[in-house]
Amino acid sequence: MFIDRVVVQVEAGTGGSGASSFRREKFVPMGGPDGGDGGRGGDVIVRADRNLATLLDYTYRDAWRAERGEHGSGSNKTGRSGADVIMPVPPGTVIRDATTNEFLGELVEDGQQITIARGGRGGRGNAKFATATHQAPREWEPGEEGEARSIEFELKLIADxxxxxxxxxxxxxxxxxxxxxxxxxxxxxxxxxxxxxxxxxxxxxxxxxxxxxxxxxxxxxxxxxxxxxxxxxxxxxxxxxxxxxxxxxxxxxxxxxxxxxxxxxxxxxxxxxxxxxxxxxxxxxxxxxxxxxxxxxxxxxxxxxxxxxxxxxxxxxxxxxxxxxxxxxxxxxxxxxxxx
Known part of the structure; x- marks a missing residue:
């Protein structure tokens, strides 16, 4: 079956939240804030693959979601960033926003890729809020949400x-x-x-x-x-x-x-x-x-x-x-x- 136009839903990963934590060490009476930042959410990336000839796979799976970032933790540990999602398409695919009809790009060469939804930034931990006058902050930030959008793929054959x-x-x-x-x-x-x-x-x-x-x-x-x-x-x-x-x-x-x-x-x-x-x-x-x-x-x-x-x-x-x-x-x- 030759499929040359599909609409899919994509969602990038949400960033992890920052941590609120204070250092606890033996013989250290007053430990400072050490809450780490959250990890970044994964992106959604479209990549041209010369081994594909149609968009048939996207008729079976029309929703793609990248991994979210992990939350930060104590000891100034930053959360792990979420894994990106790679969406393979045949060379000759044109990419548009299905809602606004905005042209996002086209993939002609094998291996060429475009990021169509960016993951959210990780939130800051309380260690980032410490100042000379505010030495024991309890503030922290939640991670930003990843981009979510409806995407249209249109395949145009490439021939001599x-x-x-x-x-x-x-x-x-x-x-x-x-x-x-x-x-x-x-x-x-x-x-x-x-x-x-x-x-x-x-x-x-x-x-x-x-x-x-x-x-x-x-x-x-x-x-x-x-x-x-x-x-x-x-x-x-x-x-x-x-x-x-x-x-x-x-x-x-x-x-x-x-x-x-x-x-x-x-x-x-x-x-x-x-x-x-x-x-x-x-x-x-x-x-x-x-x-x-x-x-x-x-x-x-x-x-x-x-x-x-x-x-x-x-x-x-x-x-x-x-x-x-x-x-x-x-x-x-x-x-x-x-x-x-």
Whole structure:
């Protein structure tokens, strides 16, 4: 089951209370205050874990609480701090406050982490209240309560290439052929109900990740069909591949409609590099690339995933585009470092 959005309740640990204590030693007639401070409450931390692919675990456990700090004691002993709670999530998770919708952060790299609820400070013991004029204080402080809040996790897949097309455009078939992924394939619309990721392995240790996004119909940006539920999954893809079946009624109209839905959803997404991929070429029985106007496209490809035709040219085109983007990114980073 693919779970990409959950709401959980988190509560950081309460700090321990300070102690009120006085030193008792043999042959010392008047011992001073020696009450220690309370320990700090544990934090709630969210950490990216590359071994996870969905947020499924959080449907079984939706409340997370960190350990509270221990109380202080005599002999100026500070209480032990509470243990933190680590919440593992897949890379690509966006974190928001579910009540205020405040953006708290996003985790992209494995091991990256964010503290979403901080533990309470431990209270001071009576030793901290001693002064020259108040040498036997009995005051002490209770520990502060830890933060408690409702948190929303939203998973956005991270992939190099995102396959975008209408239902039954051949996206799942292509992914199953070029990678080890095994998405559901059938001859009816909306076969793919959840995004699928596949790793493409080319010669020379060249690899990249492809995401198969469920079919996008007209009005998807307004929520029709699977709509916004899955359009957000292509936000983090680096390259878009618009899939158009060779048996479509109007190739140009289908391409324009897909571009329009993506642009309506996000102008930033529409600005990503893209190409056009004509699928099901085996239906024609001949090598043919339909004419189409695709301004800004870095290429037009015609393939038959079932017959394994045109795949080498397509994968080489994707790899060349991705490599060009990586080199440009490295060049910009180097230029930035060299600036005085």
């Amino acid at each position: 290439v995102g396959l975008v097309g209408q239902p039954n455009a051949g996206k799942s078939t292509l992914l199953s052929v070029i990678s080890a992924a095994r998405p559901k394939i059938a001859d009816y619309p909306f076969t793919t109900l959840a995004p699928n990721l596949g790793v493409v392995q080319m010669t020379g240790q060249r690899t990249f990740v492809v995401a198969d996004i469920p079919g996008i119909i007209e009005g998807a940006a307004e929520g029709k069909g699977l709509g916004l539920q899955f359009l957000r999954h292509i936000e983090r893809t680096r390259v878009l591949a618009f899939m158009i079946p060779i048996d479509a009624m109007d190739w140009q109209a289908e391409y324009d409609q897909l571009r329009r839905e993506v642009s309506t959803y996000s102008a930033e997404l529409a600005a990503k590099p893209h190409c056009v991929v004509f699928t099901k070429l085996d239906l024609l029985g001949e090598d043919y690339k339909p004419p189409i106007e695709a301004p800004g496209s870095f290429g037009s490809f015609a393939i038959s995933a079932a017959a394994r035709e045109g795949l080498e040219e397509l994968l080489s085109g994707w790899w060349g585009q991705l490599q060009g983007m990586r080199k440009e990114q490295e060049r910009r980073a180097t230029t930035t470092l060299e600036l005085p």
